[in-house]
Structures are given as C-alpha cells and as structure tokens.
Amino acid sequence: MSDNSTKQFVIFGDPVEHSKSPQMQNAGFKNLNIDANYEKYHLKAEKLLKKTFMEKGIDGANITVPYKEAAFKQADEIVGVAEKIGAVNTYIKHDDKIFAYNTDAPGFMKAIEDFGEIKTVLLMGAGGTAKAIAVALKEAGIQVSVLNRSKNRLEFFKELGCKTFTWSSFMLDSFDLVVNSTSAGLKDDEFPFEKRRLENIFFNAKYAFDCIYGKETPFLKLASREGLKVKDGEDMLLYQGVLAFKLFTGQEAGVSTIEAMRAGLKNS
Numbered sequence: 233m234s235d236n237s238t239k240q241f242v243i244f245g246d247p248v249e250h251s252k253s254p255q256m257q258n259a260g261f262k263n264l265n266i267d268a269n270y271e272k273y274h275l276k277a278e279k280l281l282k283k284t285f286m287e288k289g290i291d292g293a294n295i296t297v298p299y300k301e302a303a304f305k306q307a308d309e310i311v312g313v314a315e316k317i318g319a320v321n322t323y324i325k326h327d328d329k330i331f332a333y334n335t336d337a338p339g340f341m342k343a344i345e346d347f348g349e350i351k352t353v354l355l356m357g358a359g360g361t362a363k364a365i366a367v368a369l370k371e372a373g374i375q376v377s378v379l380n381r382s383k384n385r386l387e388f389f390k391e392l393g394c395k396t397f398t399w400s401s402f403m404l405d406s407f408d409l410v411v412n413s414t415s416a417g418l419k420d421d422e423f424p425f426e427k428r429r430l431e432n433i434f435f436n437a438k439y440a441f442d443c444i445y446g447k448e449t450p451f452l453k454l455a456s457r458e459g460l461k462v463k464d465g466e467d468m469l470l471y472q473g474v475l476a477f478k479l480f481t482g483q484e485a486g487v488s489t490i491e492a493m494r495a496g497l498k499n500s
C-alpha cells in the first residue's frame with residue numbers, strides 16, 4: 233500500500249495497456265528496497281499531459297506513443313540529446329518544473345554494445361524511434377543511411393547529415409549494422425523492404441537489430457539465415473528503462489537490479 237512518502241511514477245500513453253514498464257520499474261524498486269510505485273495512465277488527449285503530470289502529485293513519468301513529441305513541446309527544460317531529436321520519453325519534476333529527457337537514444341546505443349565495431353549503419357524507417365536512433369548514432373560519429381517507404385519524413389535525417397533513400401532510390405552498399413525501426417513485422421509478417429533486396433543488403437552486412445521485441449520477425453529470421461549476428465529490441469526497451477530508473481531514483485541500477493528489471497519485463 234502506498235502513502236505520502238511513497239514516490240509515484242506513471243507511464244502516459246494511448247493505448248498504454250500493453251506497456252511492460254510498470255512491471256520492469258517496480259521490479260527495480262523492489263530489488264533496491266526503494267519506496268516507490270509505478271503505474272499505467274491512459275491519457276486521452278495530448279493537451280492534458282502537462283496538467284495531469286503537475287496536478288497528479290507524481291515525481292516522474294515515462295511517455296509513450298503517441299505523445300513523445302507533445303511531451304517535448306510541453307516540457308520546461310529539455311536535457312541532452314532530446315533537444316536534437318524533438319521527442320522525449322521521460323519527465324522528472326524538480327522545483328515545480330518539468331525536466332525532460334530522451335532515454336530511447338542512449339538505450340539503443342547500450343543495446344548494440346555487444347555487436348563488434350560499427351562504422352556504418354543502414355536504418356530502415358523514419359518514424360519517432362528512427363529519429364532517436366539516428367541522432368544517437370550520429371553523436372557517436374557513425375555514418376547513417378536512412379531508407380524509408382515514403383519520402384516525406386526524410387527531411388529531418390537529411391538535415392542531420394544522413395544519406396537518405398526511398399525504396400525506389402536505394403543503392404546497395406555494405407553496412408556494418410542494419411536496423412529495422414519500421415513497424416513492419418510488429419503485427420504482421422511483413423518485411424520492411426523487398427525480401428530479395430534485403431537479402432542483398434544482409435549479404436554485405438555483419439549485424440542486424442530489430443526494434444520490435446518478443447518475437448522473431450521475418451527481418452530477423454532472414455538476417456539469421458544469412459549468417460548475421462542478430463538482436464531484437466528487448467535490450468533497447470530494458471536500457472531505456474534502466475536510464476529512466478536512474479533519473480527517477482537517483483540510484484544507479486547495478487547488475488542484479490538490471491536483471492530484476494529484465495525478469496520484470498518478461499513477466500506476463
């Protein structure tokens with residue numbers, strides 16, 4: 233049972249029912265005996281975000297689809313890489329002000345650490361997640377090519393200094409890492425790009441990462457078959473949470489806390 237001294241955290245989203253963040257963050261609090269509680273909050277309109285955050289008596293929040301850009305606009309202070317991304321997933325209240333962070337970007341970088349050295353990346357997709365990943369990779373001095381189904385979202389990446397392609401303008405090259413940050417494969421069995429052309433890409437690549445987690449997508453299955461080292465999005469989700477945990481509690485999650493959070497994530 234929580235009382236006034238219990239720190240309160242929520243995740244705002246619409247829909248939010250599917251979110252695994254509460255079970256992950258609560259497992260971390262429990263592991264370190266932190267008096268805190270994390271819940272889902274179904275926010276029905278973006279205009280209610282700041283008001284709800286300020287009036288609900290909560291200490292921090294995560295923000296998920298479709299509010300990450302609205303959360304960026306409504307924050308009082310933007311911290312770190314979030315400024316370049318234009319979207320945030322973490323709010324902290326400090327002296328009645330909202331400090332906003334993007335932990336998806338460093339979470340992704342942490343998740344690809346166990347691949348070998350990466351100098352060139354082909355990033356498929358141009359949505360919110362792709363923006364965070366492209367900024368993180370560029371900050372690390374890595375060359376990024378972005379391939380998207382349609383043209384209109386590519387301008388952001390061009391301005392960031394990425395090479396940009398649509399399906400029709402794509403030219404084959406060799407890449408250390410190929411990332412699927414589209415939603416192809418999430419609720420269907422689609423490839424993010426024509427299968428035959430994807431096979432050629434994998435033939436000239438070393439590693440493949442899919443932001444989708446909890447299933448082997450056609451993208452990852454094909455990459456494995458072509459002999460690439462592969463990873464799904466579980467670690468990205470975990471590490472964005474681990475970084476948010478530190479912002480929420482002021483405490484570093486060590487190995488046992490990270491493993492408790494991973495186990496929390498996997499609880500159905």
Ligand code: NDP
Nearest residue numbers: 357358359360361381382413414415416424443465468469
């Ligand atoms: P957005 O809706 O912002 O972007 C979706 C992107 O996918 C667009 O570039 C869109 O292209 C492309 N796309 C959609 N359907 C297809 C298709 N059938 N074939 C090719 N391209 C397609 O989504 P997000 O950026 O928020 O999320 C992207 C993925 O990342 C999702 O699968 C999500 O689950 C996952 N994710 C994982 C996280 C993690 O921690 N592991 C965190 C956040 C997201 P177009 O512009 O042409 O429409």
